[in-house]
Structure formats: C-alpha cells, structure tokens
C-alpha cells in the first residue's frame with residue numbers, strides 16, 4: 001500500500017470526532033475540519049472526553065492521550081486539506097451538504113487523494129459522481145461509537161477503482177478495524193439487516209401481539225443479543241431507523257421494507273428515543289413501568305406457542321432470512337455477513353451461524369406457517385428453496 005500519513009476528517013460530530021480519534025490513535029496525522037468555531041470546540045470536546053474516559057478506565061496513559069491529541073489539528077479551514085492523502089467526510093446525512101463538501105474537496109485535494117464518505121444511507125455512487133475523480137471515491141462506513149466498534153464497511157461503487165477499495169480496506173485494518181467490502185446498495189450489510197428487524201419488532205408491538213418488554217426479552221434471551229430491538233431503536237434513534245427503512249423501500253420496493261406505521265408516527269410525535277428523552281421507553285429518568293401484557297387472541301396464541309414457534313423465532317427467523325437472501329443475491333458472503341453483525345452490532349453469533357446451528361425446521365416453523373406468514377412480512381429467501389431442492393444443509 002502507498003505510504004501516507006496525512007488524513008482529513010470533515011465534520012467532527014458524533015461520528016467524525018470518533019473517526020479522527022481512531023486515526024490519531026493509529027499514528028496518522030489528522031486534520032479535523034469543522035464548519036465554524038463553536039462546532040470546532042464541540043468536536044474537540046468530543047475527542048477530549050472520549051480520550052479522558054479511556055485514561056480513567058486505565059486503557060490509555062496520560063502520555064498516550066497527549067500524543068494522540070497532539071496528532072490532531074483542529075481547523076475551520078478546509079483548504080488545509082490541500083496535501084491530505086486520505087479524507088473521510090462525516091457531515092450530516094444530507095445530499096446538499098455532501099454535494100458542497102465533495103465538490104470542494106475535489107477542488108482542494110490533489111488528484112491522487114482518496115475521498116471517503118461515512119454516509120449510512122445515501123448513494124456512494126451519487127456522491128462519487130459529484131467529483132472529477134469517481135474512481136477515487138469510496139464509502140467507509142464506521143459504527144457508533146467509532147473508537148469502540150470494530151466493523152467498517154468499505155463500500156465500492158461501479159465507478160471506484162479496485163485499488164481505491166483495496167487501499168480503503170487496508171487503511172481500515174491499520175486503524176484496527178475489521179473491514180467488510182461491499183458494493184453500493186441501500187443499507188449496506190449491517191443496517192439492511194438490523195433495521196428491518198427493528199421495524200418488524202415495532203410492527204409486532206403496534207399490533208399488540210406482545211408488549212415491548214416481551215419483545216426485547218424474548219430476543220435477548222433466545223439469541224443472546226446485547227439488547228432487544230425496541231431498546232436498540234431508542235439508542236440508534238427512531239428517526240434514523242425510519243430514514244433507513246425509507247431508503248430500503250426506495251431501492252427495493254418490497255413489503256419487507258415498508259416502515260411500520262407506528263415508526264412513522266413516533267417520528268412525527270418527536271419520540272425519537274434517548275436523544276429526545278422518549279421513544280419506546282422513557283429516558284427522562286421518570287418512572288416507566290412495565291406495560292400491561294396484550295391479551296388479544298393473537299397475543300395469547302403466540303405466547304402459548306400455539307403456532308408451533310415462539311415470539312423470539314417469529315422475530316429472528318425473518319431477520320436471519322434477510323441474511324440468507326443477501327447471500328443468495330450474491331451481495332455478501334455468509335462469512336462477511338456474520339462478521340458485520342458481530343463487529344458492527346455486537347451479536348455474539350452471526351445470523352448465518354445461527355441459521356446453521358438451528359437448521360431448517362426452526363425456519364420452516366415460522367416461514368411455512370400460513371397464519372404467521374401474514375404476521376411478519378417475510379417470504380422465504382430463494383436460497384432456501386435452492387438448498388431444499390439440492391438437499392444441501394449448509395451454506396458454506
């Protein structure tokens with residue numbers, strides 16, 4: 001890989017500050033660019049706080065902390081990126097902002113500089129097309145919090161040069177991340193799997209099939225996930241979930257990607273999760289008692305296992321089915337999917353591993369049951385049919 005050490009990070013908010021920190025920790029010289037003095041101080045504050053926490057926890061020495069801070073130059077002058085070798089953009093998720101930033105970076109940076117975007121849901125191809133160097137533009141999708149989460153999705157477009165993707169993956173490794181190379185498709189791997197799963201949980205909750213606690217507990221208990229889907233929606237941001245669902249819907253137009261009506265209403269009502277103090281749960285510190293259990297016939301039948309499967313399977317099987325569909329589509333390998341969900345979402349086991357462990361009967365119970373098939377929006381991934389007709393038991 002070509003040697004370089006000067007990295008630019010544009011936007012030092014939630015993600016950019018963490019990304020700047022990660023590069024500086026790995027020894028790169030970082031130029032962190034913000035839009036004005038106030039935002040710059042906020043960005044500097046994010047980095048300082050994150051490093052101080054690491055020192056308090058004994059994960060970093062005071063010397064290392066000052067070394068890392070010394071490697072980050074904070075500036076509001078984008079022109080300082082004129083000799084950057086690699087730039088990561090992390091400004092808010094709006095195409096008008098990305099357009100302005102990329103046009104400017106394209107003008108400022110030398111022709112060989114790789115420009116990466118941390119976008120979660122916009123088209124990397126479209127962003128690349130805003131520049132005169134689409135072959136040198138790539139997605140580098142970090143996970144929140146960037147200093148902690150190990151996954152980085154490296155998104156190549158039909159315009160990116162293979163060398164650009166290879167360098168970006170190498171850079172990800174150098175900063176201690178586990179890269180998963182994907183192509184430009186809505187939601188990439190992790191969000192395209194995680195958010196419809198959250199949406200399904202919201203739909204089950206909305207139809208009073210189970211209470212929010214039943215939903216969250218069922219999944220965490222059954223698959224040992226770090227948190228339940230409704231808790232996660234509050235953490236990620238209910239509005240962010242809706243934005244991802246809408247992008248998936250826009251691209252694929254299948255019922256599986258239609259946002260649950262309640263998800264949209266929550267956003268309209270400003271119940272965005274932790275950041276607004278209220279989402280599916282209360283985060284204001286006020287008493288938030290467990291909800292009463294729904295008692296309708298569907299709720300009772302699911303609770304009693306009368307359909308031949310439990311609530312956890314009802315939510316997890318469609319989720320795992322989406323992962324199988326991704327493998328069947330040739331979008332990502334079983335290995336990459338499992339890596340993405342383990343390192344990006346903290347799953348103890350990837351969805352394909354879960355499938356291989358539990359087998360087709362677990363699946364069939366949910367996907368082939370006539371009534372529950374109408375409860376979830378999942379229809380069996382074609383790869384399952386292929387496995388069935390060929391008698392193949394495993395995906396790898």
Ligand SMILES: NC(=O)c1ccc[n+]([C@@H]2O[C@H](COP(=O)([O-])OP(=O)(O)OC[C@H]3O[C@@H](n4cnc5c(N)ncnc54)[C@H](O)[C@@H]3O)[C@@H](O)[C@H]2O)c1
Nearest residue numbers: 011012013014015034035039090091092093118119120144
């Ligand atoms: N928050 C997440 O969990 C998460 C995870 C992965 C990817 N992303 C993506 O990362 C990007 C940034 O998201 P975020 O959550 O960090 O947003 P944020 O709002 O926390 O931070 C964005 C920062 O960019 C700055 N900014 C705005 N315009 C600018 C400009 N023209 N030049 C320089 N700085 C500018 C803002 O002042 C702000 O500090 C988005 O594309 C988002 O989709 C977010």
